[in-house]
Amino acid sequence: MASSSRVLLCFSLFIALCFSGIHADEAESKEFVLTLDSSNFSDTVSKHDFVVVEFYAPWCGHCKKLAPEYEKAASILSSNDPPVILAKVDANEEANKGIASEYDVKGFPTIKILRNGGKSIQEYKGPREADGIVAYLKKQSGPASVEIKSADEATTLVGEKKIVIVGVFQKFSGEEFENFLALAHKLRSDYEFGHTLDAKHLPRGDSSVTGPVVRLFKPFDELFVDFKEFNVEALEKLIEESGLPVVTEFNNDPDNHPFVIKFFNGQNDKAMLFLNFSSDVADAFKSKYREVAEKYKGEGISFLLGDLDASQGAFQYFGLKEDQVPLIIIQTNAGQKFLKPHLEPDHIAVWVKEYKDGKVSPYKKSEPIPEKNDEPVKVVVADSLQDIVLKSGKNVLLEFYAPWCGHCKKLAPILDEVAVSFEKDPEVVIAKFDATTNDVPSDFDVKYYPTLYFQTASGKLLPYDEDDRSKESLIAFIEKNRDKTETTTETKTEKPESGKDEL
Ligand SMILES: *[C@@H]1O[C@H](CO)[C@@H](O)[C@H](O)[C@H]1NC(C)=O
Ligand SMILES: *[C@@H]1O[C@H](CO)[C@@H](O)[C@H](O)[C@H]1NC(C)=O
Numbered sequence: 071m072a073s074s075s076r077v078l079l080c081f082s083l084f085i086a087l088c089f090s091g092i093h094a095d096e097a098e099s100k101e102f103v104l105t106l107d108s109s110n111f112s113d114t115v116s117k118h119d120f121v122v123v124e125f126y127a128p129w130c131g132h133c134k135k136l137a138p139e140y141e142k143a144a145s146i147l148s149s150n151d152p153p154v155i156l157a158k159v160d161a162n163e164e165a166n167k168g169i170a171s172e173y174d175v176k177g178f179p180t181i182k183i184l185r186n187g188g189k190s191i192q193e194y195k196g197p198r199e200a201d202g203i204v205a206y207l208k209k210q211s212g213p214a215s216v217e218i219k220s221a222d223e224a225t226t227l228v229g230e231k232k233i234v235i236v237g238v239f240q241k242f243s244g245e246e247f248e249n250f251l252a253l254a255h256k257l258r259s260d261y262e263f264g265h266t267l268d269a270k271h272l273p274r275g276d277s278s279v280t281g282p283v284v285r286l287f288k289p290f291d292e293l294f295v296d297f298k299e300f301n302v303e304a305l306e307k308l309i310e311e312s313g314l315p316v317v318t319e320f321n322n323d324p325d326n327h328p329f330v331i332k333f334f335n336g337q338n339d340k341a342m343l344f345l346n347f348s349s350d351v352a353d354a355f356k357s358k359y360r361e362v363a364e365k366y367k368g369e370g371i372s373f374l375l376g377d378l379d380a381s382q383g384a385f386q387y388f389g390l391k392e393d394q395v396p397l398i399i400i401q402t403n404a405g406q407k408f409l410k411p412h413l414e415p416d417h418i419a420v421w422v423k424e425y426k427d428g429k430v431s432p433y434k435k436s437e438p439i440p441e442k443n444d445e446p447v448k449v450v451v452a453d454s455l456q457d458i459v460l461k462s463g464k465n466v467l468l469e470f471y472a473p474w475c476g477h478c479k480k481l482a483p484i485l486d487e488v489a490v491s492f493e494k495d496p497e498v499v500i501a502k503f504d505a506t507t508n509d510v511p512s513d514f515d516v517k518y519y520p521t522l523y524f525q526t527a528s529g530k531l532l533p534y535d536e537d538d539r540s541k542e543s544l545i546a547f548i549e550k551n552r553d554k555t556e557t558t559t560e561t562k563t564e565k566p567e568s569g570k571d572e573l
Contacts, residue, residue, distance in 0.1 A: 103124075106159050117154065121157055121184045124140060124157070138200075142200035143200045149207065154208075182208075198303065214254035234263070235263050237277055238268075240281055262561040266468050291315055315329060318330060321380045337403065339371045341371050341398060342376055344381050344390070347379070366426075378392065389435030389509070394411035396413040397410060397413055399433070432452075437507045452509050458501060459525055465498045467523075468525065469503065470502075488548075489520045
């Protein structure tokens, strides 16, 4: 169960966590991580060439999981040469909110690498377990591009499983070389870079070129590409384009996962075809799908091919059933979904065209409306949300939960008691909504479980942000905020949205 919860979360914001295999291990002796706040942040940062800062919130579960790993990494890196400083800022603390907004912190945890006394800021895009953090930061604190002097060095750097960008030059000076280094600095959190005077060292491509040329090695499609472009922005664009496979494969191979993460973090609409890779028809699907992906290249859709075996998380997230495969689902950036189950290879091109032409209706995930709904806490599904909540004209306390969520299980008997205490009141409804099997409409901001909302009879939505989810507090909140039929309207203060959490 725990693994499915992790996979579900991954398909939302912090996909990276999916593959990181985090194990909380609290028994570390503290404390190599520096605690910074508004009183000493600037001072500390300006004194160091390389500081890593984690912005966290005390209530954020992913931050709690990261903490021991981050601390362990800090202790290992404390003896690194040059020193690598790991720090943390409680961004939930009122006094620190200025720093958080200065560093554009939108979710927790957010980790930034500050170089050069804070003058250059880079997003941390590495793993979240101690050894991975250490390896990533060691690389980040070294040179942005390393010189390749032999075939062995080239083979070690390039490998077979990642994207590596190598500049071939006649001399390590001049505008082209400087621009290459600038690019390496800019993109170093995403790719590895090397430079060489001799293309013969390189494992793939024309070994007689003398440069200047930028060669991108990749583990998919054409395996390498040469660019003769040395404008930093233009090069960056070319690299972004060829850095994603035409079709990203999602299976149990961890080497594919960085590309899967890139796929989900990308700005494009996302087409995902799921099937059983071991079935006879897999090859036919792969080649037809690839044709379609090539056809729509540059048109704002990215394509992923997922093996049923690795995709349980996706199936749960989208509310799909295994007997619907082979299937294709498109999720737009705006959050709409389009689904074609029981796909055949020849359907792919036709259906994607229909989708592009606006001829496919969106798909909404909902459990069936329950026939019986006579427990104190009412069951709401996507298809009954309008009736029971949004258009009900009642005061409704609605819980968004996930079946695997421990805090939700603790809350369940309390909600029951709250519901029982309002049983005689026809204007108050206590309800629950399984957000894993039903699509949550955009009226609600559900980033963690349980999320509680209160809708007044007149239709005003209030998030319930208190940590205190006792029966007394919930009842008091309902009493305070409900629309009372007999009294005149009173002014109600709406709580500010809580910060983003951790999906
Ligand atoms: C920064 O100040 C806080 C108290 O305001 C203190 O707890 C923390 O240790 C200080 N950090 C450093 C690195 O001096
Ligand atoms: C995929 O197909 C193979 C071969 O037909 C079968 O043995 C396997 O159980 C299938 N996997 C799933 C997850 O259905």
